[in-house]
Amino acid sequence: MICMRYNKNRYDAEDCLQSGLVSIFSKLSQFDAKRGTFKSWSHRIIVNANIQHLKKQQLFRHAELVDEYLTNDNEADESIEPLTTESMIKLVQQLPPGYRSIFNLYVMEGFTHREISEILDISVGTSKSQLAKGKRMLRNQLELVLKTVY
DSSP states (O other): OHHHHSSSSSHHHHHHHHHHHHHHHTTTGGOTTTOOOHHHHHHHHHHHHHHHHHHEEEEEEOOOOHHHHHTTTTSTTTTOOOTTTHHHHHHHSOOOOOOOHIIIIIIIOOOOOOHHHHHHTHHHHHHHHHHHHHHHHHHHHHEEEEEEHH
């Protein structure tokens, strides 16, 4: 689920998961149960694998071409069923890569804008504006889905 939130397609998500699992197994000796649970430790490694994937693609560095993503703004994705975990992940996956990355890091992982700016090598202001724009897009997409169903 973590990898699907960060990536638009299953292929990239699977690559990130595989990379994360390799890191988990190679760093298993570094796990310290006194510092936290295995779940939280491995979760962090998987998130880092996704961040590294994004950095390689430099998807977060460039200003987003939002118009490309808004062309279908007036049409709800018919494959999305309202208010299920899977449908929410699909909505997040439809966000432009930069919005999606910052949304996941801030909302889902709990990073601050300062931490995100350091991780992604962007300004705090860029992190804040990308989050606000991403939330707005998600809200619009969710409203369209709900209007279609209800």
